[in-house]
Amino acid sequence: MESFMKGIRGDVPCVLDMDPTHTVGGGVEDFYGEDRATEDQLVTPWTISVASGHTLLRDKRHNKGLGFTETERDAHYLRGLLPPAIISQELQERKMMKNLRSYDVPLQRYMAMMDLQELLPVVYTPTVGEACQKYGSIFRRPQGLYISLKEKGKILEVLRNWPERSIQVIVVTDGERILGLGDLGCQGMGIPVGKLSLYTALGGVRPSACLPITLDVGTNNETLLNDEFYIGLKQKRPRGQEYADFLQEFMSAVKQSYGEKVLIQFEDFANHNAFDLLAKYGTTHLVFNDDIQGTASVVLAGLISALKLIGGTLADHTFMFLGAGEAGTGIAELIALEISRQTKTPVEETRKKLWLVDSKGLVVSSRVESLQHFKKPWAHNHEPLKSLLEAVKAIKPTVLIGTSGVGQTFTQEVVEAMSTFNEKPLILALSNPTSQAECTAEQAYTWSKGKAIFASGSPFDPFEYEGKTFMPGQANNAYVFPGFGLGVIMCGAIRVHDDMLLAASEALAKQVSEENYAQGLIYPPFTNIRKISAQIAANVAAKAYELGLASRRPRPDDLVKYAESCMYTPVYRNYR
Ligand SMILES: O=C([O-])CC(=O)C(=O)O
Ligand SMILES: [Mg+2]
Structure with a gap:
């Protein structure tokens, strides 16, 4: 299985490539928990198979639609399942953009893109806010992992249901303060999904290594509690010990599943939890609060x-x-x-x-x-x-x-x-x-x-x-979190330090050109964001090495080049 995974992913030179043996202290190597099986502790017989034919067309990670070549169509039992035209990735992108632009209403664009988030620059603020407000009624197919109070005591098992094993970045919310819109409960899922789409699109983190999570601990939003289409738990939020215990179980389960070096980004928690969570887990986990x-x-x-x-x-x-x-x-x-x-x-x-x-x-x-x-x-x-x-x-x-x-x-x-x-x-x-x-x-x-x-x-x-x-x-x-996250994971950082945030700021500020200043801009245009993210990643990693917080050895000489080589690009791979 290991060589199979290397085979399908090995065509992009990247340390982020999933070497299942790369983590310490977690259950990553024991992907399916098989080693822990006893007569009382049952395990699921997970299997991995090579997708072909109909299954391949429905696998969003490998499907190329009309982009499959003649040879691939023969080799993968696709004959007849696709109309005869071969349409390049570039043309498919143009067609998609044309379709998207034909929608006048941003929310319709968001819904069209929900099927395609891994491949396109993604919907973010402001439409993601409206999408979260209406998530119940626009819900089509689930995205991300929902962990609710119903799963208390079983969070580790829920994490195992996620189809990917090698996770590098988790964005997690409990939905209590979604943007400036307040408590949207379980419907906050749009935020981790959107943020991780940016991790991929702007920071080049591999989509399969990204895990969006919503912790559903209820909501105090009366409108949602009375909404027949609400997708979350219909109960008020617990405070104090019950909340703390649930979070503790979650944080331990994450470490056990994905190891020491998975980056956990807290997003859109309410003030009264955000500061405490950051302080509490900042010393034991690789955590980052995007809002703070x-x-x-x-x-x-x-x-x-x-x-x-x-x-x-x-x-x-x-x-x-x-x-x-x-x-x-x-x-x-x-x-x-x-x-x-x-x-x-x-x-x-x-x-x-x-x-x-x-x-x-x-x-x-x-x-x-x-x-x-x-x-x-x-x-x-x-x-x-x-x-x-x-x-x-x-x-x-x-x-x-x-x-x-x-x-x-x-x-x-x-x-x-x-x-x-x-x-x-x-x-x-x-x-x-x-x-x-x-x-x-x-x-x-x-x-x-x-x-x-x-x-x-x-x-x-x-x-x-x-x-x-x-x-x-x-x-x-x-501007910062995708490059910051890339920097942290590419050097194997084990903790986030404030000096790494300063390093990110300095790198970003350096990217503003004279031409930008002349236009009154204090940020560089987003069009160069991949280049900017590489610079941020390099500066953050350099600081992590300097502080002794980076575990990847030896330190690459040219960290910018290294960051660039680590960035995932969504181009179709050729299949045998
Ligand atoms: O998501 C955004 O656009 C920025 C952000 O973190 C927030 O407003 O909470
Ligand atoms: Mg936020």
């Missing part, structure tokens, strides 16, 4: 490159956040860390340049007793202020960052105030999807009279203001 760490790394990159446009060093600026949750505090902490490194000042000092505003107003020291633990480091000395506008006027930030998950909260007054004391106010409206953006590109440019440098989490079209075209950037964690 990925977003932070992308925003820091944007800030580093924005300095070329707004001048000064990071330490010269004053930052204000609306929203003191995962993204807000995550970004703030990474900026404070970078300033601390640059200025050799303790992070406790550098944090004072960053101000957070939450739903109760400015985060200040007089509120410290009642603050959630992740907000406490940001409670600076200042009189209490109730609104963002008051806070902006009092603190006069140079950079305003929206991470509130609430749309239309950067009002005209706020943007105008930012423009009175800043030559070029930097305004980042990061909440997703578009409906939750703190302001639109059009509003930022119009209200600032064309002064703002603007980027947002979800994409906005270029906007023309007084004869000039403004290009909004997309400050979305999608």
